[in-house]
Amino acid sequence: MSKRVLTTESGAPVADNQNSATAGVGGPLLLQDQHLLEKLARFNRERIPERVVHARGSGAYGYFEVTDDVTGWTKADFLSQVGKRTETFLRFSTVADSLGGADAVRDPRGFAVKFYTEEGNYDLVGNNTPVFFIKDPIKFPDFIHSQKRDPFTGRQEPDNVWDFWAHAPEATHQVTWLMGDRGIPASYRHMNGYGSHTYQWTNEAGEAFFVKYHFKTNQGVRSLSSEQAAELVGKDANSHQTDLLQAIERGVNPSWTLYVQVMPAAEAADYRFNPFDLTKVWPHADYPLQRVGRLVLDRNPDNVFAEVEQAAFSPNNFVPGIGPSPDKMLQGRLFAYADAHRYRLGVNHTQLPVNAPKATVADNYGRDGLMATRNGSRHDKNYEPNSYSGPAQSDAALSAPLAVHGWTGTHEAPAHTKDDDFFQAGELYRLMSDEEKGRLVANIAGGLSQVTRDDVIEKNLAHFHAADPEYGKRVEEAVRALRED
Numbered sequence: 511m512s513k514r515v516l517t518t519e520s521g522a523p524v525a526d527n528q529n530s531a532t533a534g535v536g537g538p539l540l541l542q543d544q545h546l547l548e549k550l551a552r553f554n555r556e557r558i559p560e561r562v563v564h565a566r567g568s569g570a571y572g573y574f575e576v577t578d579d580v581t582g583w584t585k586a587d588f589l590s591q592v593g594k595r596t597e598t599f600l601r602f603s604t605v606a607d608s609l610g611g612a613d614a615v616r617d618p619r620g621f622a623v624k625f626y627t628e629e630g631n632y633d634l635v636g637n638n639t640p641v642f643f644i645k646d647p648i649k650f651p652d653f654i655h656s657q658k659r660d661p662f663t664g665r666q667e668p669d670n671v672w673d674f675w676a677h678a679p680e681a682t683h684q685v686t687w688l689m690g691d692r693g694i695p696a697s698y699r700h701m702n703g704y705g706s707h708t709y710q711w712t713n714e715a716g717e718a719f720f721v722k723y724h725f726k727t728n729q730g731v732r733s734l735s736s737e738q739a740a741e742l743v744g745k746d747a748n749s750h751q752t753d754l755l756q757a758i759e760r761g762v763n764p765s766w767t768l769y770v771q772v773m774p775a776a777e778a779a780d781y782r783f784n785p786f787d788l789t790k791v792w793p794h795a796d797y798p799l800q801r802v803g804r805l806v807l808d809r810n811p812d813n814v815f816a817e818v819e820q821a822a823f824s825p826n827n828f829v830p831g832i833g834p835s836p837d838k839m840l841q842g843r844l845f846a847y848a849d850a851h852r853y854r855l856g857v858n859h860t861q862l863p864v865n866a867p868k869a870t871v872a873d874n875y876g877r878d879g880l881m882a883t884r885n886g887s888r889h890d891k892n893y894e895p896n897s898y899s900g901p902a903q904s905d906a907a908l909s910a911p912l913a914v915h916g917w918t919g920t921h922e923a924p925a926h927t928k929d930d931d932f933f934q935a936g937e938l939y940r941l942m943s944d945e946e947k948g949r950l951v952a953n954i955a956g957g958l959s960q961v962t963r964d965d966v967i968e969k970n971l972a973h974f975h976a977a978d979p980e981y982g983k984r985v986e987e988a989v990r991a992l993r994e995d
Contacts, residue, residue: 531543559854560608560854562850564605565603565604566604566609566613567602568613568754569599570599570600570807572600572763572805573597573598573805574803575806576590576592576595577803580802581713583721585712585714586632587829588629597869598625598805601622601818601823603619605637612743613750614749615743616688616689616736616953617694621636622823623805624865626867626868629870630867630870630872631829634723636723637704638692638701638702639704640722641790642788642839644678644789645787645789645923646839646842647839647843650839650842652674655670656673656674671957672961673963675973676970681973682931682973686938690942690950691950692733693953694733695732695750696732698750698753698754700729702725702731703725704724706722708786708837709723709835710835710909711772711831711832711909712832720773720778722771722791723768723770724771724799725769726766726769728764728766759810766805768801768803769799769802771792771798782927783927783928784929786838787929788837788838788840820864822848822864823847824851825847826844830906830908830909832909833909856880856881858879858882860872861881874901875891875900875901935974935977936978939981947984954974955985955989958970958971958985959989971985
């Protein structure tokens with residue numbers, strides 16, 4: 511069989527790919543060597559801006575299969591029938607570090623699922639924790655700045671990390687999650703995923719429900735201690751990527767069971783705490799888990815850059831029957847995620863294969879821009895309404911309307927009878943065994959003891975005392991012991 515011919519970008523055959531053109535033997539290079547210039551110029555442009563957060567990631571394709579009837583709560587077509595399968599792509603990630611960071615670090619994990627449904631792509635963007643550090647998106651840039659590398663030292667600084675948390679008492683619950691035994695997953699396969707935010711489901715009758723998503727790993731939850739993680743990072747910084755890739759290549763396909771908690775919309779206003787507060791969970795005693803289906807990963811990407819780096823998820827990619835809630839953090843992310851992708855990948859990033867719909871066709875009036883591959887023909891108009899055969903609106907709302915009232919302004923969240931920044935952190939602490947509590951305290955003290963300002967330490971200790979007196983006392987004693995050493 512004859513070999514394929516190497517060509518330039520324009521398709522011309524390349525005569526010599528080993529030697530640059532020179533002015534005579536041993537002479538200087540020639541500007542006319544188009545192949546050399548093209549290779550160097552392309553090489554200089556191979557990297558795109560990395561994500562500000564969730565830069566380090568892995569991904570795989572699979573499917574979601576409905577196992578239980580949920581049509582009483584949502585009219586979403588991909589959830590409409592037991593046994594129905596929908597192709598998916600799932601991207602896992604760490605949050606704070608850069609693209610070159612290690613996998614086995616103490617950090618939340620992104621858990622973003624793209625469902626390629628017949629009604630368009632539905633993106634569910636979550637984490638491996640059911641809560642988050644803050645409840646208002648206006649604080650998000652400051653939070654991330656405090657967790658990323660310091661502009662002067664070029665490294666993550668305990669002073670910055672804990673100073674922000676000292677001024678964010680609502681972070682106490684998530685800090686307890688992060689510093690506990692599940693803070694470093696053993697692999698992406700051995701952790702749960704959560705939608706974290708509150709979303710809205712709407713059924714065929716127009717009834718609205720608020721829901722929270724829980725993806726429970728069928729491999730069992732496994733985590734690493736700080737010591738185990740440090741050893742693993744030294745052996746293989748890409749440990750989670752390696753594990754996921756090799757498991758799927760061996761045919762050991764990881765899976766998760768999806769459950770939802772369902773709250774009738776009418777119950778939200780009078781619930782004992784704000785149900786749209788991202789720093790809180792809904793107790794299962796109030797809203798038990800309802801099984802929905804099974805998520806399976808069974809195919810690795812062929813090209814990590816094209817399919818993992820260029821994968822773009824946005825929580826405002828909804829389908830009929832699913833919509834947003836008044837969750838402030840979700841509302842901020844409805845804009846921020848899509849805008850980040852327009853910056854990193856360009857306005858036409860939705861035309862890339864990993865982001866384009868697979869079970870339907872995107873049909874709209876978007877035209878032009880960098881790397882446009884779908885601009886229509888001479889017969890297609892680029893405005894609407896028109897008198898030709900262009901697409902028209904459906905007149906069917908994706909989800910139920912949300913009632914609003916009051917005056918515009920920078921309001922705090924509405925007060926509920928049991929709103930509190932510390933109670934659920936204390937509940938989580940009290941659920942732990944003595945051994946788990948000991949590791950949690952040691953992890954917190956290990957970081958907090960490195961803070962140079964006494965007032966920052968005291969503010970953080972006050973949060974743990976407020977969550978649980980024993981919790982606060984043990985952290986305080988551990989910090990004091992480490993600082994006296």
